[in-house]
Amino acid sequence: QAEQALFFAKAQGRDNVQSHGDMHGTGRAFRDFELASRLDRAIRQKLLGVHYQPVVDARTGAVVGVEALARWRDEKYGQVGPDRFIPLAEQLGLIRELGDLMLEQSLAWFSQLVRGGADLKLSINVSNRQQATADFAGSLLERVRRHGLRPGQVKLEITESIAMEGVASASGLLRTLSEQGFALSIDDFGTGFSSLSQLHVLPVDELKIDRSFVRRLRTREGRAIVKAIVDMAHQLDLVLVAEGVEDAETAEALRELGVEMLQGYYFSRPLAPEECARFLLPERACASGM
Numbered sequence: 431q432a433e434q435a436l437f438f439a440k441a442q443g444r445d446n447v448q449s450h451g452d453m454h455g456t457g458r459a460f461r462d463f464e465l466a467s468r469l470d471r472a473i474r475q476k477l478l479g480v481h482y483q484p485v486v487d488a489r490t491g492a493v494v495g496v497e498a499l500a501r502w503r504d505e506k507y508g509q510v511g512p513d514r515f516i517p518l519a520e521q522l523g524l525i526r527e528l529g530d531l532m533l534e535q536s537l538a539w540f541s542q543l544v545r546g547g548a549d550l551k552l553s554i555n556v557s558n559r560q561q562a563t564a565d566f567a568g569s570l571l572e573r574v575r576r577h578g579l580r581p582g583q584v585k586l587e588i589t590e591s592i593a594m595e596g597v598a599s600a601s602g603l604l605r606t607l608s609e610q611g612f613a614l615s616i617d618d619f620g621t622g623f624s625s626l627s628q629l630h631v632l633p634v635d636e637l638k639i640d641r642s643f644v645r646r647l648r649t650r651e652g653r654a655i656v657k658a659i660v661d662m663a664h665q666l667d668l669v670l671v672a673e674g675v676e677d678a679e680t681a682e683a684l685r686e687l688g689v690e691m692l693q694g695y696y697f698s699r700p701l702a703p704e705e706c707a708r709f710l711l712p713e714r715a716c717a718s719g720m
């Protein structure tokens with residue numbers, strides 16, 4: 431495929447620059463190319479999976495949502511992280527297919543959970559290029575309804591950079607999604623260069639404070655930064671979620687600062703679908719195929 435050839439050329443070019451005269455450069459380029467073609471096949475054969483990480487209410491500890499996280503286990507390379515394969519799928523022009531696959535799996539799983547009595551929101555990560563695909567909003571709405579769900583049960587996590595890339599062009603789509611009833615969240619907040627006042631023109635409901643800030647909460651400075659984010663966000667009527675909460679002290683500090691929702695290894699790692707269903711609906715010990 432032309433896109434793959436282009437990818438290979440780029441990968442090679444990059445390695446040639448980086449490892450001038452180094453024998454391993456070609457090997458690395460080949461590995462990149464092989465990984466790309468294996469990913470291509472995995473997406474087409476629908477071999478990717480989804481894990482789910484609970485999001486809890488900071489005050490009560492009750493699970494209020496789950497975030498869908500893409501997983502790919504390759505036979506040769508083992509577990510490959512989404513930070514690696516999502517950008518690769520974008521370069522290969524396969525992000526639409528990957529996104530659709532993720533949506534199908536997570537909506538099917540989630541609708542079963544809802545039918546089992548769970549009252550939660552499903553968060554889905556949407557990448558820049560995925561969002562830019564034709565009729566993203568229309569096809570998403572159709573899919574959600576087809577699974578018997580309402581848009582209000584689904585939250586879309588958008589990175590700060592997309593939101594800001596062109597506030598003008600992004601806001602059209604975000605407005606449509608918001609009018610359709612989807613909740614919108616800015617993921618990894620604080621890692622980009624946007625200001626809250628800029629973000630405020632977008633129809634966003636929630637900010638997810640990036641893990642890098644959460645990690646620095648133990649220091650006086652780190653705490654001051656998080657406090658400033660929380661206070662400003664609250665003045666703009668935004669709800670806050672903290673990601674990467676790994677211990678009780680951090681959870682407590684965030685609760686004291688007024689962060690509404692918490693997510694992280696302290697509460698739960700991302701779980702396989704059936705494991706997560708068991709976690710959420712313990713009384714129904716793993717209903718059919720969940």
Ligand code: C2E
Binds near residue numbers: 532673675694696
């Ligand atoms: P994200 O949306 O910010 O997701 C949070 C990441 O932090 C996840 O990594 C999660 O496993 C990890 N994490 C959760 N709690 C903790 C914690 O307490 N400590 C630490 N150190 N890490 C924690 P993961 O699953 O590797 O995903 C990485 C990124 O890949 C995601 O970041 C998201 O941007 C992207 N991604 C994942 N699935 C999808 C997808 O289906 N579509 C798109 N477009 N992007 C996805």
Ligand code: MG
Binds near residue numbers: 617
């Ligand atoms: Mg996310």
Ligand code: MG
Binds near residue numbers: 617618638640673
């Ligand atoms: Mg995040």
Ligand code: MG
Binds near residue numbers: 640641
């Ligand atoms: Mg993050």
